[in-house]
Amino acid sequence: MPNEVLLRLEAVSKRFPGGVVGLDAMDLEVAPGEFLSLLGPSGCGKTTSLRVTAGFETPTSGRIFLDGRDITALRPFDRPVNTVFQDYALFPHMNVAENVGFGLSLRKVPAAAQRKQVATALDMVGLGEKISARVAELSGGQRQRVALARAIVCKPRILLLDEPLSALDAHLREHMQMELKRLQSSLGMTFVMVTHDQTEALSISNRIVVMNKGRIEQVASPALLYDRPATKFVAGFIGTMNLLEARLVGRDGATLRYMSGDLPLELSADQNEVSADGRAHTIGVRPEDLVATPSAGLATVPAKIESVVFHGRTLRMHAQLISGAPVIIDASRQAAETAFDIGDIVHVRQRPGANSVVLKA
């Protein structure tokens, strides 16, 4: 939990007419100056939480605090919050400068000061030379920048971004991700971004909130989320993860020994809770933590290769263990002994020192 809290959602629920649950008692704290991403599949409540924060939706129950002040009942235009919309929502009848200066003109900022602030905001997003262009003349990426400039010009306490880059092509998106990150740190402003793109969330956020069915599954830094996913859902959503059913069979000091069928798995005891109840647990094993060899050895189980996919530096193999469980194995292309073909029988084991985790349902 962050020490200082800028935005706090307290048991915020949103039920839509017809009984659809948008948010289910969501608790969230956002620290000043951080870049937080809300990540999840469509319908998980990430956009609803953004709209509730902006004031476009009223929560069914729960409260929202900004700077310690209860803003639950405030209307959108009374909140010191701004939003960048997915489709930018630029005013088509105004030029770039008028779009960016709209909020300032409502606040009766003197014309000279307005011009200066608009120019500064546009320079900040690298669009200074387009100040008098018409919205219709701009490309998608440029519209995105205008929307950003319009959102930051009034210096909101918090900037909400609703899938801001999803309308851009892949190349431009990567570039804009870095731009967003740079803008956020140079402004020192708090950004809360909604996205369904895990790579986007992992590459630019300080912390990520993984949501599912209106609830928070896990809040953690990108690295922690990748290494220590808490639940099956998070494990499946962030990167690729083999989910193997296993039973605890023993313990050697700091190592927990599990068996998934005939495949032995070792886990670090510091990071995983021990529950020797004999029940099956789901162990998450990353594809790079599985090794396939041509000959059988200690602690290996046979598997049949079903497909081999070229992944740049690695080859991704889909295989079926003798127990019937499907697994995904990433092998380095340099390792010649791992050049397998479809139909080959290989011997699979866990890589020593692997970072595997017990997952909650």
Place this chain on the structure above:
Amino acid sequence: MSRVPVGIWLLAPAVLFLALFFVFPLMKLVAISLPDGSFQFYEQIFTTPVFLRVIGETFRVSGIVMLITVLVAYPYAYAMAQAGKGVLLVLTVALLIPFWVSLLLRSFSWIVLLQNSGLVNSLLLSLGLIDKPLRLIRTPSGVVIGMVHILLPYAVLPLYTVMKKIDLRLMEASAICGASWLRGFARVYFPLSLPGVLAACILTFTLSLGFYITPALLGSPRGMMIAQMIAGQFSEQLNFGLGAALAVVLMVLTAIAFGLFGGIREWVRRRQIRKEAA
């Protein structure tokens, strides 16, 4: 050789029909209004106070009707643009059913409603809001009420078409920039709906100029409009030349009004571009 679009001959029936039943009679009408090439009927129209008064009255009533119709239609169209499926259906049906009923029938219905012993007066009397029946029929206000009702769909539909295309996110965007609903409406929604307002104005105004049955049934002889006068010249006075000249005058004035509105629209568009270039 200039390229001729494929299938242009498909236009032949329509062109033939228009030439035979529209262009030819129109030319005939112009010819009748200029007996032996003399402009006497036009001179008569523009020097006789009664004709000028009727023309002025026609424009005055049309202007009032346009204003009221668009004012009434705007919130109606707004409601339609915001409504869900069910409400939209009800609003559309409520708008279009009267539209399909004959003009004559609707004008007669207004007589029933507006006469001294009609529904409107008896309701107001029983509510104690008035002591004696209001004179609603055979007055300019009766004409305006009837015409507004008849023209409402012509204003609502173009307004609705334009409003439907306005992205509702824009109002959210204006709210998030600090605009209350009213200010967002004034600075974002209304300017974007202006093309619809202009289209509604053009339609209601130009249609009003030629109204005949409704003013004849609901109005007083003193508030006569030009179409009634034209009908009078043809059917009562049997002065075909003067009637034809009046009809041509009406047509030209309507065309001028149409052109003026077009000019306003162009001016608004140009100003927009100039502002952007500045």
